[in-house]
Amino acid sequence: MQHATPLAWLGLVVLTVVYGSAFMLTKLAVQELYPVTVTTGRIAIAATLLLIVAFVRGESFGFLHKAWPLIIALAIFGNCLPFYLISWGQQTVDSGMAGILMAVMPLATIVMAHFFVPGDRLNRFQVLGFLSGFAGILILLGPAAMAGFESTTHTFLSMLSILGGALCYAINTILAKHLPKESLLAIAASVLLVSTLIMLPAWFTSGAQVPLQLISVESLAVLLLGLFPTALAILIYFAVVASAGPAFLSQINYLVPVWALLIGILLLGEPFSLHAMLALLVILSGIAIARQVPPSIARL
Numbered sequence: 001m002q003h004a005t006p007l008a009w010l011g012l013v014v015l016t017v018v019y020g021s022a023f024m025l026t027k028l029a030v031q032e033l034y035p036v037t038v039t040t041g042r043i044a045i046a047a048t049l050l051l052i053v054a055f056v057r058g059e060s061f062g063f064l065h066k067a068w069p070l071i072i073a074l075a076i077f078g079n080c081l082p083f084y085l086i087s088w089g090q091q092t093v094d095s096g097m098a099g100i101l102m103a104v105m106p107l108a109t110i111v112m113a114h115f116f117v118p119g120d121r122l123n124r125f126q127v128l129g130f131l132s133g134f135a136g137i138l139i140l141l142g143p144a145a146m147a148g149f150e151s152t153t154h155t156f157l158s159m160l161s162i163l164g165g166a167l168c169y170a171i172n173t174i175l176a177k178h179l180p181k182e183s184l185l186a187i188a189a190s191v192l193l194v195s196t197l198i199m200l201p202a203w204f205t206s207g208a209q210v211p212l213q214l215i216s217v218e219s220l221a222v223l224l225l226g227l228f229p230t231a232l233a234i235l236i237y238f239a240v241v242a243s244a245g246p247a248f249l250s251q252i253n254y255l256v257p258v259w260a261l262l263i264g265i266l267l268l269g270e271p272f273s274l275h276a277m278l279a280l281l282v283i284l285s286g287i288a289i290a291r292q293v294p295p296s297i298a299r300l
Contacts, residue, residue, distance in 0.1 A: 008244040011236045015252055018236075020259030022229035023095035024268060026087055029221040035087035036206045038222055040199040043079055045226025046234070047192035050185065059186040067180050071190050078172035079195040079230075082165035089161035094270045098162050099260020102253055103137045105166040105173075109250035112174045120245055129290025133254045136282030166253075173249060176241045184242070188234045251290065254283045 029038045054061075064071065090098050113120040179187060240249050258280050264270040 004244040004248050008240050008248065011240040012249070012252055012255075015233055015236055015240070015249075016255040016259055018229050018233045019252065020099060020256045021263055022225060023086075023090065023098045023260045024263050025221040025225045025229070026090050026098070027095040027264075027268065029218050029225065030087055030091050032216070032218045033222070034206065035084055035091065036199070036203050038087045038225070039080070039083040040196070040203040041222040042083065042225035042230050043192060043195045043199055045223060046230035047189065047196045049227065049231045050189040050192055050234075054183075054185050054189040057185065059183050059189070061186055061190060063180050063182045063186070064190060067182075067187075070175065070178060070180075071187070071194055073175050074172060074191045075194040075198060077168045077175060078191065078234075080198050082168040082172075085161045085165035085168065089158040089165070092158045093162060094264060095268060096257075096261035096264035096270050097159075099264075100137065100257040101159060101162040102166045102169070102260075103133075103257045104163055105170045105250065105253045109170040109173050112170060113177075113245070113250075116174055117177050117245065125292040126290045129286045129288070129292075131286070132289055133251075133283050133286030136254070136279045136284075136286060137257065139279040139282060170250075173241060176238055177245070179238060179242065184235055184238045188231075188238060192230070192234065251287050254287050258283065
């Protein structure tokens, strides 16, 4: 596992806040807008912003003729599929619950990194920390999950949809490790441009074109989704993966559920229970354990 610098930790904190808040913004947006509209809107806004910045800075896109298969894969698994699946699921699932469901991502990421990323091998501290973090997620998820399973089939499918988005992010994290040694800004702009080109035909053929009020809560939510969890976050995301590795970044999914739950409670009035505090302590303990260095490595 790569050594995480203080800058990588700062990136982890910023991504926690940005990604955790995205669930609240998505919940606000899908109250009146179709999921495909929310997905296309946030991607197009982010692509426009990053392309402008990239051209102003004179970024080169010459790498595209060799890296286009990877760029397309990153667009699909990092933007198009997860954004849509999460937006669709949040039509009936609270923002806090959506954030919690996304915590399944490190399960897939750490295992995938062990097999597909050289040097990212599981050690006993990571296993113990992961089990502790997962136990905290179960504490947080349990009551709400049971309530969801006992309700309508549509709610159950919505939860599965969000879990599908989490799996897409896990795949994207591994793919991002193979990024070419090029400008992260140019790569991010390219990924978002391809994502926009994929989503626009889907949006036009979906029948989801409805009159959009430029001044509304939903429009503002889509704008903020495009600017922060998409445009800003994608740059930080690639930078952290490149410097600290996907296994390190996967720990964000122990923190995002807590932030998503808290902001949902404070700003959207979503339900709260005392067991959430116990879950928070267990999750943070798991992260601390996972960051321990095995004695055999420490002596090297």
